[in-house]
Amino acid sequence: MTDYPLLTNKEQKTYEFIEKYSKKYGKHPLLNEIAKGIGISSKGVAHRYVKALEKAGKLKRISNKHRGMTLQEEKSIFLKSLGKIAAGGPIEAITDQQRIELEYLFTNKRSYALKVTGDSMIDAGICDGDWVIVEEGTKPYKSKVHVILIDNQDVTLKFIEKINPKEIKLVPANKKFKEIIYSVERVSIQGHVVGQVRIY
Amino acid sequence: MTDYPLLTNKEQKTYEFIEKYSKKYGKHPLLNEIAKGIGISSKGVAHRYVKALEKAGKLKRISNKHRGMTLQEEKSIFLKSLGKIAAGGPIEAITDQQRIELEYLFTNKRSYALKVTGDSMIDAGICDGDWVIVEEGTKPYKSKVHVILIDNQDVTLKFIEKINPKEIKLVPANKKFKEIIYSVERVSIQGHVVGQVRIY
DNA sequence: GAATATGAGAACTTATTGAGAACTTTATGA
């Protein structure tokens, strides 16, 4: 995991610039841009550094092509190191199955992410500032958290309980909030929560 | 993940134009419209760009058919659709900055994922079955959740409070569990939690 | 002193871009 790159100062700087540029613009820099970015004027020198980085295995190049480089990184989500925190137990390796589950969450085309504001679902472990991954669909599921559009205007996260064909009960996961009953015309189920992400 | 498409400037511009046009008019543009849209006069050149995009896997073409192209969907994490659930407010678009934050969580080389068992951190919103993303490091942070190895044997998630140079207090986020004080020799800080994922 | 890291910039090769002609295929309406 920790491989020491043996890069010179400027090579390191070049790598960092390419990394930063790529993240910012979604494409790789030109040699002239690299030169400027690391504080030199010669694109020939920039080219020398890029070739050195290729030799060190830090990136791959496509000769002659404009912006023809690709950073070498870990490409798979969570591939690197996975384990299990037992209640006092040792760390265990996880199965491939679990890894695929995680990847599916982020690549499924019928799902999207929303940022949560408010504490109405806190007892379900969904906190203010969390991201929820929502799978599109209008079908309600018992004991699943749903994304609900009310009056074509307000969006909210709630559990759903069907009362009768004309009314729906929306149940928050927070004792401080009340359950509310709506007529079915006013609410539209956008999807249900299949995953959740939090950043500290 | 950083697998940027290696498109030239004009190819990129062509792609963006097609995307914009498709969204606006609900159909794909003509070659002449593309040419005009990217600021050139030759439909032959526009055709060249469309073919390049097909080769790059960004769209599919139906030969000779008018408006005969279909955009290929993005596979990137969270790229598709992002919004914000306000407390009753409308859905908002999020910034690129937030997208990068999320991507960073899953690609950072100094972090790894662990599966949580047990409820000792439930008041911090970390539940049984969740995944936590851990960034390696031995430095303790106040009010951050840490991965702690005890007696080189047991792993646990806890808050840390330093009592004195010889002792450390480990604080769970669950009133049913007790705080425990260990001598510093017995505990080893493995890292702190920077992210969290849950799958429903 | 030799090896290495660094920088400038000239000279060269290749890729990208643009215009437009000539052609083939598709769409459309009398």
Next chain:
DNA sequence: TCATAAAGTTCTCAATAAGTTCTCATATTC
């Protein structure tokens, strides 16, 4: 149906931009 217009396809020529290779020069390190 079928002529015709419209759209897609292929091509050459040319200009420019970007990548590549090179020499020369100056520090710095061991």
